[in-house]
Amino acid sequence: MRLEVILPIFIPLIAGTLSVVVWRSTFYQRWIAVLGTAALLASGLWLLSAVRAEGHVVMQMGNWQAPFGITIVADTLSAVMAVLTGLMGLVVAIYSLGSIPASHERFGYYPLMHLLLAGVAGSFLTGDLFNLYVWFEVMLLASFALLTLGGERAQMEGAIKYVTLNLFSSAIFLSSIGLMYGMVGTLNMADIADKLSEVEHTGMVNVLAVMFMVAFGIKAAAFPLFFWLPASYHTPRVAVSALFAGLLTKVGIYALYRMFTLIFNGDVAYTHTILLWSAGFTMVTGVLGAAAQFEFRRILAFHSVSQIGYMILGLALYTPLALIGGLFYVIHHSLVKTCLFLISGLVYRLTGTYELKELGEVYRHRPGIAILFLIAALSLAGIPPLSGFFAKFIIVRAGLEIGAYTLTGIALAVGLLTLFSMIKIWAEVFWKAAPEGMDMERLKAPVNDSHGRFMLTGIGILIAGILLLGFWGQPVIELFEVMAEQLMNPEGYIEAVLGGEQ
Amino acid sequence: MIAWVIPIALGLFSLGMLFCLYRLAVGPDIIDRVLALDTLMINGIAVIVLADIQMALGIIFEAALLIALMGFIGTVAMTKYLLRGDVIE
């Protein structure tokens, strides 16, 4: 019985239910929020150390052996993502203590947050296809509920588009699971990987691959399926946006990585070519869309789409170095994008608006916040020695190594445009003179009260993470090398789950 | 004897369902449609019981029971809606 692999799912589930039970008292809910997410992070780290020691950690639910029962399995990829979940959860929880208004807290913000984290952790750790669907549903509903908290009109519009497109994705996903079961007769991912090679008609397998790609692509916000993201990310409270940016799309990316390295690795020329094209288009549309925006959060939302393209590119190139690059990008992007959203929330608190045209001169009065923004923004743009540089560097290098010159060129050009976009925000928000009507008193007001301190703590943790990742990348890359090797050679995974019966 | 009674009965009930469907599609007023649906459900009960007898399974009878209960509740809801414009007041 391996406790460490089930705890990351269990802890947020229990925390969420407990929060429902103590609904009336926001005081206890806040405590549960911080303690729960801290415990989640701790369990993730425990899992990671176990995986480093053993390679794979497996647990069978209900003591039914694979492939009949549900397997919960962690390899390096899953463990790293679990740690990421914990970290993001903790940071956003701390930030929320300072930024979520009391009305939202009374309406169930914390239980929903915990349940969202449970869904995310479940998606990362499950080894069963239908169970993955279940956790996707948990995530979908929890995120939908968080989106509508507050009830403003813009939120409703965004939420409707979000939920419709994601339900559509669930429908496609479910159909694909059904067809998959019809083809191989099992739902366990390792078993599917094993049996899929015996199916003769690659045409059918490829269609299934495409359907899964679409279903996960919608979740991951790939081109041309990403429209729910810019429609909804900028509408809820910043803490919610930050949580989404850091985790939701990463689940889709994780699912793509898992599917297309473990299961659909037969006809690589077909599947991964489509992924290559998708990556290129995603990168370009995202950054072009961002160039046309003048609202802080919308720019960040479009940039999320663009950065997703890089992660898909890592998968599409399908070499160990590329996989390392893609995963490094996932970690880096979660840290940076969440941090940028949180900073935008801080700016909102100081100025009352997200529109670039109505902002200015924040650098003069708040140089500290300006520096924090600069670190995160430059990391996103890929300036060394911050984390973004290494992420882009690894992917570009992987691309050059196998001769994918077009895509590498696109990746570099998009990097330049990202830089340009970040500089635009910097110049508009922090440098230029304050436009008329801007409330300077509010800008100069102190941020040292308890709310402000929570917000700054959350941001501070992330900045520390970004700097660490940039300067101390070596141990992380070593870990990722193990991960890439595991992904490129899925026999280890299959054997760990199925127990060497075959 | 059972062998040919049941198909005839099934056929007749299907005919009844067909008529209900016709009324559902055509029925000039909404009330007609609601009643058509209710009658359709009753026919459905009969069809299920007969089908279970024919297939000799013995386990689908509860489905008929449930259709009866649920159908009733559904019809009540719709009727309330039509009468008061509001289902739960």
Add this chain to the structure above:
Amino acid sequence: MQLALIILVPLLGAFAPALRRRDPVWRLALFAGLPALLSFSLLLSLLPQVLAGEVLVYQWDWISQLGLSFALRLDGLGWLFATLITGMGTLIIAYARYYFEGKATSGRFYSLILLFMFAMLGIVLSENLLFMLVFWELTSLVSFLLIGFNWHSQGARRGARMSLVITGGGGLLLLAGLLLLGQMAGSYQLSEVLLAGERIKADPRYPVMLSLVLLGAFTKSAQFPFHLWLPHAMSAPTPVSAYLHSATMVKAGLFLMARLHPAIADTELWFNLVVPTGMLTLMVGAFVAMFMHDIKGLLAYSTISHLGLIALLLGLGTPLAVSAALFHLVCHALFKAPLFMMAGMVDQATGSRDMQRINGLWRYMPVLMVLTAVPAAAMAGLPLMSGYLSKKMLFVESLQVSYPFWTTVVPVWVTLAGLFSVAYSIRIFHNVFYNGRPLDLPIYPPRQPSRRAMAPLALLTLGCLVVGFAPALVYDKVVAMAVNAASGTLVPAYDFSALSVARWPMIMSIIAMIGGALFYLARNPLFAIHSRLPEVDAKNIFEWIVDRAIAYSQRRVYQLENGSLQRYLALILVTTVGLGGWALLRFDQWQGPIALSPVDAMSVFGASVICLAALGVVVFHHARLPALLALGVCGLFVTLAFARFSAPDLALTQLSVEVMAVVIMMLALSFLPQRSPHESSLPRWTRDLTVAGIAGIGVGGLAYAVLTRPVDSISDFFLANAVPGGGGTNVVNVILVDFRGFDTLGEITVLGIAAVAVYAFTRDLHLKERVAQIADEHWVADPHPVILSMVARLVLPIALLVSAYIFLRGHNMPGGGFIAGLITAAALTLQYMAGGLVWAQERMLTQFRPLIGGGILLAGVTGMGAWVFGYPFLTSTFGYFSLPLVGKFELASALLFDLGVYATVVGSTLLILANLGKLMTVAGPGKEIG
């Protein structure tokens, strides 16, 4: 070790001024100057070793998997540049102490300058190519911050932005180029790259790599056409212009070209790429400089011109040319920096930089004039000055060119450029200090620059003189060793005396000098002509390009992302259909080996009714209630289908959920608009129909293909193990609560979340008045008819009994917690409908949220119970017990799990129903429910 110190000292020194910003300027200058001086002295101390030809290397692994290591190298070339950087830096810091007198921003300035010094030293001292790239980008970044130092000026912001985009973009290209170079050479360590020259030049990727690397170098060193950022960087404070944009950062690209010389230069492609670029830059810079009225603008363009000159020499490629290039580089730094300092002093003294207004300053600043005369003369290339010598060397080299076309063009070209440079050099001296009286100056009479401020200027002027009078000293010791390091060949001592009497270069010099003087004398009519030409501001062009690009991308994106949900869905479906169809193109055999089972009339009837009902929903969609009814029909026939295929649990579940869903939907019905806003147009409708149709047929076809192929599935295991392993004969239920109980746990969580979401959502929701549905409605007066209440009251206990029965028998017969929960919920809904919200709430035993939470917790705790016994989560157990009268029955722990499911289902459904119903209460939102 000392190498590491040289680089790290400025970095550490950068913190002090940042932290102690409030200190007086002189103290901050001291904090800043000491590290720079320290690095400079360390470099001087290493000179003997470097002169002896040693190459010092210091290495520390950073990320070995990527080939990135913290590796430093000090050879002649690096020493030359590093000394330039640190020495010049110290002088600039000293100068800045007086420039920033009275301003509060000097702390930030000094930090950034030291940071820049650190980054620049990193470039020139780096042994690892990728490591150098890190510093390369860092210099672009610090330059951005320094150009935007006075950020309240829009010109400064725009200039900073343009510089970062151009140099940053160049940096990205350089990244690609260096990666290719490393691949071609087999390593990223410079020592190995420099030895692999032959192999690199023979590689087929050489042209691509060379173009990328050169683009990176050209953007940094402001070569044509990337030179535009440099003049606009002049909005930076003068010390920044003097340091970065004339002496150090812009030389970085040229440094790279010199550094990689053994590896990538000396080919025809190199010549063809570098020489024209250098020539164009040389000419454009010199020509435009003449017409600049802003002192710093003139100096900026002249810098561009000189950079082009150095590039040209590097392009010519012979060892003598390279040495000429490096010699000129040193000379240029020595005369350009003091000129910038002069510009800064004049600016602060008079408040203006416009040479049309600044005239005749010799009366007010005679010392400055004398000190400026030397560098200006050097820039012009007057005899006895350092510039004269380097110009001559340029002329000599230009005559050595052997390629056919270039042999004549190059010398003529450089003579012409030399002419212009003489002209503007004369201008900058004469126009500022003579040329009549000052016109309309903001600060008049001009302030006296302080004596001590001129000390750095004086030192540099002295340096110019030294090089001019004793060139051999500098050349043989410093430059030669640099060239040696750079190109690997030994360069003989330069015969400077021979230079003075060489025939053609002398002619060219004389032509240049006389022509330049004439050009200057004729300046006024030329200025008049020039001012009539339209003004072209590069920043405006840049911004225009940017704006157009933004507008274009806005249009493109809006085409796709226009807010239309239908379009998004259509895009998704089209993608699926397109990609899937492409995969299926070569698929020939749709039917597999398994034969189709015989089709009976009832099944056909049922199937067609389902299809028709589904279509009916679409057709009736504007009449809401009929559409709901059609949906109900659909659900009913699906139930019948499940019953037909002997799946009673599914049939029961389907029916219950269908009815509850229809009831919930009806609750919201009257708030929907009664008319659709606009019906889709025919083309749109056709498109939607086609896409949906193809997708549906595709999935159906796939399902057909899959179903007709045999498969070994895991269901055999479940069928075999339901009784021995799970203790129940109803396989479906055992799967739900035992085999795959974890899924069920997740699903009831989902249900709970949905209920909580609805609860939160409707709490404070105030909807508009209900839309009237029927034109002449007269609602029935009685809200709670007696018959309904009575019947409802009778139904409740029976329904609860049925519910309990179905719950308890679920493990062995069709039934289970979910269905039982729905039955209970339905019965309770009937009470709500019959008696009204308030009446039912009073009689409800519990709040709903605790019920939901309790249900999930119960299910979870049951699973956790297994942990107590050391089994994995959700391991179930069962046993057989006997009770009197009842007999033997089986009890499984899954029953508790099922109870949790039951509680959650009841709680969620009722929470949703009651809250939605509350919204619609005629009396308004009442007490909180749930």
